[in-house]
Amino acid sequence: MTAPTIQSTCSTPVARLREIRALVHANNRSCLPDELIVCQIYMESRFDQCAQPEGSSARGLMQLLKVATRELFRLDNLCKPPSQRCAEPALYAEADAFHASPAFIDEATNIQMGTRYLQALIDKARREKRPDPVAEAYMDYRGVRNGIYYRKIRAAAERLKCDPDDVGALQAMIG
Numbered sequence: 001m002t003a004p005t006i007q008s009t010c011s012t013p014v015a016r017l018r019e020i021r022a023l024v025h026a027n028n029r030s031c032l033p034d035e036l037i038v039c040q041i042y043m044e045s046r047f048d049q050c051a052q053p054e055g056s057s058a059r060g061l062m063q064l065l066k067v068a069t070r071e072l073f074r075l076d077n078l079c080k081p082p083s084q085r086c087a088e089p090a091l092y093a094e095a096d097a098f099h100a101s102p103a104f105i106d107e108a109t110n111i112q113m114g115t116r117y118l119q120a121l122i123d124k125a126r127r128e129k130r131p132d133p134v135a136e137a138y139m140d141y142r143g144v145r146n147g148i149y150y151r152k153i154r155a156a157a158e159r160l161k162c163d164p165d166d167v168g169a170l171q172a173m174i175g
Helices: 013-027 034-045 066-078 088-100 107-127 133-142 148-162 167-174
Strands: none
Touching: 013 034, 013 107, 013 167, 034 107, 034 148, 034 167, 066 088, 066 107, 107 133, 133 148, 148 167
16 A cells, blocks of 8 residues: 555645546546546545544545445455455454554545445445445445435536536535
8 A cells, every 4th residue: 555645735626626536537446437436525525535523433535434444355355265364353453453544544545445345335236136236335335225325426426527627516415
């Protein structure tokens, strides 16, 4: 992993939006369009890489929970030959240490981890033959089953697709 990036020095919301878009483009590990991930990041953290709500294990731009980090480590472990797999207690200790580390909130790393987790949720929903795997994945990611979160970020993403500098589209999600 790379060293954590320094907090953005962008002077305007449009500059930060462009910076985040470039980071997403380089680090999106999901099948989802970059605009959707940009909107998710804004909804989750307002583009603040150090965001960490009190009482939650959510961290970074994508507000990835400790349990999600553990799941990614578990999935990676399952891809190894059986003789090279870690026992779950050691694996989860490693995942927890990474989740707590400064490297976890590195913007590129956090986007990679968040989009990998989102893709794992999409893949699971597809295996379960859910009618809308992306909507299901977002409900699981967010932990709220009402679908409002996904509808908001999807609508904002459509606006960003038409006008890539439309900061108002992001602000409308939370207003």
